[in-house]
Amino acid sequence: MRLSRYFLPVLKETPAEAQIASHRLMLRAGMIKQASAGIYSWLPLGFKVLRKLENIVHEEQVRAGHTPMLMPTLQSADLWRESGRYDDYGEEMLRITDRQGRDLLYGPTNEELITDIFRSHVGSYKDLPLTLYHIQWKFRDEIRPRFGVMRGREFFMKDGYNFDLTKEDALHAYNRHMVSYLRTYERMGLQAIPMRADSGPIGGDDTHEFLVLAETGESEVFYDSAITDLKLGDRSVDYDDWDQCASIVKEWTTPYARTDETHDDAKFNEVPEARRMKSRGIEVGQIFYFGTKYSEAMGATVQGKDGKPVPVHMGSHGIGVSRLVGAIIEASHDDKGIIWPEGVTPFHVGIVNVKQGDSEADAACDAIYKSIEALGLEPLYDDTSDRAGAKFATQDLIGLPWRITVGPRGLKNGVVELTCRRTGASEELPPEQAVEKIAEIYTPHHHTERPEPMAKRSFHTWM
Numbered sequence: 142m143r144l145s146r147y148f149l150p151v152l153k154e155t156p157a158e159a160q161i162a163s164h165r166l167m168l169r170a171g172m173i174k175q176a177s178a179g180i181y182s183w184l185p186l187g188f189k190v191l192r193k194l195e196n197i198v199h200e201e202q203v204r205a206g207h208t209p210m211l212m213p214t215l216q217s218a219d220l221w222r223e224s225g226r227y228d229d230y231g232e233e234m235l236r237i238t239d240r241q242g243r244d245l246l247y248g249p250t251n252e253e254l255i256t257d258i259f260r261s262h263v264g265s266y267k268d269l270p271l272t273l274y275h276i277q278w279k280f281r282d283e284i285r286p287r288f289g290v291m292r293g294r295e296f297f298m299k300d301g302y303n304f305d306l307t308k309e310d311a312l313h314a315y316n317r318h319m320v321s322y323l324r325t326y327e328r329m330g331l332q333a334i335p336m337r338a339d340s341g342p343i344g345g346d347d348t349h350e351f352l353v354l355a356e357t358g359e360s361e362v363f364y365d366s367a368i369t370d371l372k373l374g375d376r377s378v379d380y381d382d383w384d385q386c387a388s389i390v391k392e393w394t395t396p397y398a399r400t401d402e403t404h405d406d407a408k409f410n411e412v413p414e415a416r417r418m419k420s421r422g423i424e425v426g427q428i429f430y431f432g433t434k435y436s437e438a439m440g441a442t443v444q445g446k447d448g449k450p451v452p453v454h455m456g457s458h459g460i461g462v463s464r465l466v467g468a469i470i471e472a473s474h475d476d477k478g479i480i481w482p483e484g485v486t487p488f489h490v491g492i493v494n495v496k497q498g499d500s501e502a503d504a505a506c507d508a509i510y511k512s513i514e515a516l517g518l519e520p521l522y523d524d525t526s527d528r529a530g531a532k533f534a535t536q537d538l539i540g541l542p543w544r545i546t547v548g549p550r551g552l553k554n555g556v557v558e559l560t561c562r563r564t565g566a567s568e569e570l571p572p573e574q575a576v577e578k579i580a581e582i583y584t585p586h587h588h589t590e591r592p593e594p595m596a597k598r599s600f601h602t603w604m
């Protein structure tokens with residue numbers, strides 16, 4: 142993409158309404174614009190990151206054996222009356238009446254809708270196990286929307302639902318979700334720690350939240366620092382292998398890690414003092430096993446092996462996709478701007494032409510641009526007539542992990558400059574070598590962190 146043809150409305154001033162870094166940086170980098178309280182338009186750069194996260198979530202869900210679909214945002218109140226949650230959910234639910242006087246609501250979550258689909262179409266234990274999910278906008282009329290997309294009223298969420306014949310099957314589904322979530326966050330360059338949590342209005346006995354450590358997080362968290370050393374890395378996971386999934390879950394749930402809701406001082410004090418950490422965290426996902434709560438209330442049964450109807454065991458699992466955009470920035474920025482992890486960056490490399498209009502510099506930039514595109518990667522070429530200082534400031538603000546700087550002086554010696562956004566380290570090298578380095582950086586040695594070059598895959602590898 143050439144910046145002169147893009148829409149990147151960066152702000153020079155720090156917006157007064159933004160209290161935390163991610164909100165400030167998303168506004169300044171032209172990623173979002175508030176439409177009304179807690180509701181945002183996603184401008185091109187923000188939209189690109191949101192789509193990248195969505196794609197990673199899809200890929201990892203499909204890899205785990207879960208099936209994508211799409212349910213509507215507006216739901217009938219009657220279904221929620223069946224489960225009893227129409228009254229229980231409270232003021233966070235946005236209730237709407239249509240011209241026929243029918244009660245609708247903008248879905249805050251989808252347990253009722255999916256259970257209705259299930260009971261209409263699935264009749265036998267032979268159809269199980271089944272896990273369906275979608276990624277769709279939700280609405281919760283939060284009393285105090287704040288921190289930009291982190292606590293919005295309209296937000297984008299992956300929610301998945303498993304249907305199983307027995308509790309054991311459903312617990313495997315729980316484990317499978319935990320493992321797939323760990324992989325998802327790792328691919329986004331994030332560490333999200335599963336913490337034992339409270340079940341809240343969804344109900345149920347088994348639940349973990351995934352928290353990204355950040356000072357600005359809304360949850361108070363207590364953990365054994367040993368958990369921060371755990372990494373899935375590139376180990377291969379067989380999601381049908383119950384023992385492997387269970388042992389990964391055990392690895393991550395053995396060290397103490399809880400939110401204030403379930404914190405237990407006596408247990409925490411058993412952790413060696415040097416490893417006892419108290420901090421804050423951002424909730425980026427949650428998984429639940431809730432047994433037969435919805436299936437019993439809504440008659441979602443299957444014919445069991447003995448021919449008798451049995452209510453299915455269910456769980457639900459959510460990832461806050463739009464919140465993650467903010468959470469990644471909270472975890473990865475400096476005083477100059479965002480620093481995107483390579484797996485989610487909106488563009489793979491920035492090209493800065495310090496002397497636009499100089500025929501040699503222009504030609505070198507064009508050549509680099511074409512070779513990067515030929516790798517299946519996306520460059521963002523600043524071909525505007527801004528002065529060099531302004532171009533660098535924009536690059537730092539929008540946080541692309543790599544920058545190639547091209548100018549007449551370097552070109553005289555046959556070199557351009559390759560700069561790493563995270564470390565600030567630069568090296569001078571011939572343009573072809575700079576491109577080779579970029580190719581190397583984005584080659585997937587490490588399948589959990591680096592994206593495969595786009596050219597090698599279809600647009601939606603998860604479909």
Ligand code: ATP
Binds near residue numbers: 292
């Ligand atoms: P919170 O405790 O932060 O209000 P929740 O526990 O009510 O969240 P869940 O029902 O577990 O939320 O939803 C799944 C995920 O959706 C959460 O882990 C979070 O990442 C995201 N999410 C929930 N509420 C919001 C919101 N208002 N804005 C953005 N993302 C949200």
Ligand code: MG
Binds near residue numbers: 350
């Ligand atoms: Mg939650």
